[in-house]
Amino acid sequence: MATKKQALSKDRIVSMYMNYTLEHNEKPKSVFHFTKINDFTEAEFYSFFGTxxxxxxxxxxxxxxxxxxxxxxxxxxxxxxxxxxxxxxxxxxxxxxxxxxxxxxxxxxxxxxxxxxxxxxxxxxxxxxxxxxxxxxxxxxxxxxxxxxxxxxxxxxxxxxxxxxxxxxxxxxxxxxxxxxxxxxxxxxxxxxxxxxxxxxxxxxxxxxxxxxxxxxxx
Incomplete structure (x- = not known):
């Protein structure tokens, strides 16, 4: 049985962003890069944040x-x-x-x-x-x-x-x-x-x- 994908939210995006920054010692290169590695779309990102x-x-x-x-x-x-x-x-x-x-x-x-x-x-x-x-x-x-x-x-x-x-x-x-x-x-x-x-x-x-x-x- 497939695992249900966790609903995206502003808090989840913030958590993913902080984790990425700390683990890679740098910010994500782009919105495309950030969304791709976290398995959601740019369109979903822009519904919460502009940049x-x-x-x-x-x-x-x-x-x-x-x-x-x-x-x-x-x-x-x-x-x-x-x-x-x-x-x-x-x-x-x-x-x-x-x-x-x-x-x-x-x-x-x-x-x-x-x-x-x-x-x-x-x-x-x-x-x-x-x-x-x-x-x-x-x-x-x-x-x-x-x-x-x-x-x-x-x-x-x-x-x-x-x-x-x-x-x-x-x-x-x-x-x-x-x-x-x-x-x-x-x-x-x-x-x-x-x-x-x-x-x-x-x-x-x-x-x-x-x-x-x-x-x-x-x-």
Whole structure:
């Protein structure tokens, strides 16, 4: 009796793409090549994705969506303040990508031009900034009475930049269980929130010392 062919789905294509990339240490050469070795048609592929590059972007969207889904399942999460929510987001997100570290590092280092690598995160950037806007609390808006729309955009952009720096630190982190990334997250998020409240000195100095120590040790 013939084995029933597994139904094709977006998640299955993503899984096949990641497996191919890791097993061959490179991306598929073309949609034709990718579909042929995985026994489905180009027409089926295009019903889910427009290009191979769009799969790469989708993978990071999946990491983002899964992180938020896991956070929302925690009944205590909605009671957290903004800082605690962001810390929870960071630790959950980095736990997910650490489970897929080989693929993530390979993808974000595939081009010598760092801008091209960052562009892969373009769609995730929109979701991340939307997430930041959602967790900005009324208390924060009240404290910043002059907070205008452009200032809120600046806030979400600054948190995105911090997020990119954290990914870069994690990619370079060789400590056991990536414990230095955990320290980096705690210190950088604390410093960011104190900057927002215009009382930054202690945390910024502490964060600066940590970064300086890490850079010196690697030289």
């Amino acid at each position: 191979l590059e769009s799969i790469e972007k989708e993978i990071f969207i999946i990491f983002m969506d899964k992180t938020i889904e896991m956070l929302d399942k925690n009944p205590d999460y909605q009671t957290y303040d903004m800082k605690s929510k962001l810390l929870s987001f960071y630790f959950t997100f980095f736990e997910l990508i650490t489970a897929n570290r080989s693929y993530v590092v390979m993808t974000l280092k595939q081009h010598q031009n760092q801008l091209k690598n960052i562009m892969i995160l373009g769609d995730m950037r929109k979701k991340f900034k939307s997430y930041i806007s959602e967790i900005i609390t009324d208390d924060y808006r009240t404290q910043q009475e002059r907070l205008q729309e452009f200032q809120e955009k600046a806030t979400t952009e600054s948190f995105w930049f911090q997020f990119l720096l954290t990914i870069k630190f994690w990619m370079d982190d060789s400590s056991a269980a990536f414990e230095k990334t955990d320290i980096y997250i705690e210190k950088s998020v604390k410093a960011s929130f104190e900057l927002m409240n215009i009382v930054p000195i202690d945390s910024l100095i502490d964060f600066g010392k940590f970064i300086f120590k890490e850079k010196i040790q690697k030289k």
